[in-house]
Amino acid sequence: MTRGWVASLWHGVLASLMALLIIASSGWAVLALWYRLPGPVALRYVAAGIWIAAALACCVGLFVKGWPQRAMLAYGILYLVLGVWWVSIQPASDRDWAPDVAHIVDGMRQDDHRVTLENVRHFQWRTPQDFDEHWDTRHYDLDRIRSVDLLVSYWMGPAIAHTLVSFGFDDGRHVTFSVEIRKERGEAFSTLGGFFKEYEVSIIAADERDIVRLRTNVRGEDVYLYRVKMSKPVMMDLFLAYLDEAHRLQREPRYYNTLTTNCTTLVYDMMRRIVPGLPFDYRLLLSGYLPEYVHSVGALAPHVPFARLKAAGHINARALQADDAEDFSVRIREGIPGADAPSYDMNDRDMKD
Structure with a gap:
């Protein structure tokens, strides 16, 4: 019983740390989408909302038996896609400058x-x-x-x-x-x-x-x-x-x-x-x-x-x-x-x- 309690506590601490990591990294992701996603403001609201919902779902999954690894994998894939998009944004010298x-x-x-x-x-x-x-x-x-x-x-x-x-x-x-x-x-x-x-x-x-x-x-x-x-x-x-x-x-x-x-x-x-x-x-x-x-x-x-x-x-x-x-x-x-x-x-x- 003691071992089970310790294992449960350890799982809860680890899941909480992973959830904090998701929340912190999602703050950067939402701001990146807000400032750099092309298109109207409404599209940025939608993209930010989708990211927040997905990140919260992954946080919940961390505390559900059998789902922590799947939640982290899903979030990792999501962040990888964001990273590829971010790297693709390159500076230019031919814009309509002020x-x-x-x-x-x-x-x-x-x-x-x-x-x-x-x-x-x-x-x-x-x-x-x-x-x-x-x-x-x-x-x-x-x-x-x-x-x-x-x-x-x-x-x-x-x-x-x-x-x-x-x-x-x-x-x-x-x-x-x-x-x-x-x-x-x-x-x-x-x-x-x-x-x-x-x-x-x-x-x-x-x-x-x-x-x-x-x-x-x-x-x-x-x-x-x-x-x-x-x-x-x-x-x-x-x-x-x-x-x-x-x-x-x-x-x-x-x-x-x-x-x-x-x-x-x-x-x-x-x-x-x-x-x-x-x-x-x-x-x-x-x-x-x-x-x-x-x-x-x-x-x-x-x-x-x-x-x-x-x-x-x-x-x-x-x-x-x-x-x-x-x-x-x-x-x-x-x-x-x-x-x-x-x-x-x-x-x-x-x-x-």
Whole structure:
């Protein structure tokens, strides 16, 4: 009798664990069907309902004598079919893209230092829906690169932010690179959808009066700017790494992932190739805390407390005052520690021109 009771208890515990596994995995399956199943919304409701009913039937079967193995086999087959369908969903480069992500930047190198950027975005924004489209061709001499600035735009609480990297040149020009979701026309961003192959990923190069002003003046996001300490060779390598990554995306489109393939993790991957041994940190996933990570590795203004850097780096008021002025880039940097000096150390022989 004791053995029978122990066997019954063990069966109940095992069945409960398997049921929890089915329930957890079904949560992912239902969301995958909801976000990626083609067709009308009604079809997604039906597919999700069928999956839930089938999963519950399998859970019940786990507790019925003689049925546990059949229930797990049935669920395994069901999940295998879902997996085959999921793998078949591939990214593309020829969709009807939203205008602001219609083009991935394209860079051509004339020699070791001179590059031409095609499709540099320079939109005139009035509202997020009302704008004039401009895509420019611009030429840069990487020997004249002067600075790298990290911009962090907060749109959903303190932990989640969008990361941009802006390169400055000694002629006063700036070009900003941004890893962004590549929305289709009429599509809106969903953080949850970003886990389920909802968007491809793109790299946009843009004028600061476009991409920074859009966030500060048009969308009303809180934007912070920090001058990054970096040698000139590393700055040049990072600039070219953006172009290499853009070329790669043009050849081999990739899906954006809210956690693993986003505006912060891709920049970290590029920097890790340039600076081996760069430590990984949870703040690379919680991108709102990225500036603190950069400060902790000594890459922001030296000997300046982070609280002061953050307070001075909040550029919204200056951006609103500057609006679309020609000297927008100069005015948003006023008062930021280190922003009046190059990113590289002028006293370091290896970092000089």
